Amino acid sequence: MTDRKAQLATNLARVERRITQACAAAGREREEVTLVVVTKTYPASDVRLLAELGVREVAENRDQDAAPKAAECAELDLKWHFVGQLQTNKARSVVRYADFVHSVDRLRLVDALSNAAVRVGREVGCLVQVALDAPSGSVGGRGGAAPDDVAAVADAIAAAPGLRLAGLMTVAPLAGAYAGKPRAAFDRLMEIASSLREAHPAATMVSAGMSSDLEDAVAAGATHVRVGTAVLGVRPALG
Numbered sequence: 001m002t003d004r005k006a007q008l009a010t011n012l013a014r015v016e017r018r019i020t021q022a023c024a025a026a027g028r029e030r031e032e033v034t035l036v037v038v039t040k041t042y043p044a045s046d047v048r049l050l051a052e053l054g055v056r057e058v059a060e061n062r063d064q065d066a067a068p069k070a071a072e073c074a075e076l077d078l079k080w081h082f083v084g085q086l087q088t089n090k091a092r093s094v095v096r097y098a099d100f101v102h103s104v105d106r107l108r109l110v111d112a113l114s115n116a117a118v119r120v121g122r123e124v125g126c127l128v129q130v131a132l133d134a135p136s137g138s139v140g141g142r143g144g145a146a147p148d149d150v151a152a153v154a155d156a157i158a159a160a161p162g163l164r165l166a167g168l169m170t171v172a173p174l175a176g177a178y179a180g181k182p183r184a185a186f187d188r189l190m191e192i193a194s195s196l197r198e199a200h201p202a203a204t205m206v207s208a209g210m211s212s213d214l215e216d217a218v219a220a221g222a223t224h225v226r227v228g229t230a231v232l233g234v235r236p237a238l239g
C-alpha cells in the first residue's frame, strides 16, 4: 500500500468508527447512514484510492474541478454528489456526472437542471438545500432556500422532467440562532423533512453533518453525512 492509501485507510476507519458509535448511541442501524466522502480540492488519484478502499459515494462542490475528475474516474463504481452552490449556467455540465445534486435552492435552478437532464437523458436526484437561518424569500449566504420556501422548490423538483425529489440537505449555520448548535439545527431540518414527506413520501434522504458535527447529524436522524477533512486531511484555503 502506498503511504497515501494507508493514510486514507486509517482516516476512513476512524470515520467509520465514529459513524458506528453515533448510530449505536442513537439506537440506529449502521446501514441507515451513508458516508459520502467530499473529495473537493483533492486529485482524481485520491478518488481512485478511496474507491479501492471501498468508498462508493463521493462529493464535489465546484463544477470546474468535479467535471474533469469525474471523467478521469468514469470507469469506477462511484456515485457522484454535487454539494456546492450552483449557477444555472453550470447545470448542463453537472447533470452529465452527478447522480445527486444536494444544493437545489431556487426555482430557476430547478428549471435549468431539468432542461439539462432531459437533454442528456439522465435522471438526477435532487435535494433541496435548506438555509435554516434565511428569512423567507431569500437565499442563505452559503446557498440554501429559507425554510418557508422549501415546499415550493420541492414541488417544482417533483414536477420537473429529468429530476427526482430525493430529500433535503443543510449545513449547520455559523451565524444566527443556530450558531454553535448543530444538534438543534439538524433537529429543525428533521422537522422540515417530516413535513416534506407528507407531500412527497419518497423524499427520504436527509443530508447533514460534516467532519466536525457528524455525530449530531446521526443523532438527529441524517441518512447521509458528507465528510471531507476527516478522511482526506485539512484542505488548503480555497482561492
Ligand SMILES: *Cc1c(COP(=O)(O)O)cnc(C)c1O
Pocket: 038, 040, 061, 083, 084, 171, 209, 210, 211, 212, 226, 227, 228, 229, 230
Ligand atoms: C466541504 C463540504 C463538506 C465537507 O466538510 P468537512 O468539514 O471537510 O468534512 C460537506 N458539505 C459541504 C456542502 C461542503 O462544501
